[in-house]
Amino acid sequence: MTVAPDDARQGASHLYRAMRDFVRSVDDTLPGKFEITKEGIVHDMVSAGGPHEVTAARVSRRLERVMRDGLLAHNGTPDVEDVPEGVMRHPDVLVIAWADLDVEGSVDPRAVIAAIEVVSRSNPDNDWVGKMRDYPLLGIPVYAVFDPRTGTGAVFTDIHPTPDGPRYATRKDFVYGEDVTIGEWTIATSGLPRYGDDEG
Incomplete structure (x- = not known):
């Protein structure tokens, strides 16, 4: 059986909407974070509190101290x-203008200035592989990754076309303790917790 492009697109759209309805129905009832990628639904068992949440909060506050009025580094909803x-993601920290956040429902990815992720202990490939593919596809110009497993991270910029779709051309690695530049803003990475810091 041959499927015409328009039929295939309509079928993909229907499948995406079904996945989105499912994610929204379980979002407040099951632990962790649910997102939608080209491959399907991703479930990341992010624990409340601990190094993951502390890192996101500290990065958010440090960015907001150096950003101009009208922008915020938001570490809450929406998607x-x-x-x-057919992609719905939920960055740990979202750099965006207040005006672009003031919308009903999900945020337009073209309004996002930078997306920041803190690598989860349970599913590191979601941040290092899946979002490395999805964020340039969505047109998000800057993607920063903080990895409490290793005390390292990287900032990705300069989206360019490749045979596999849009990808970031530039990667700048950093080690916790160094200053890191995300977009126009430079912040310290000192004092960020690592997994294991809260265990004893």
């Missing part, structure tokens, strides 16, 4: 969604 691409 970033591109329905035609």
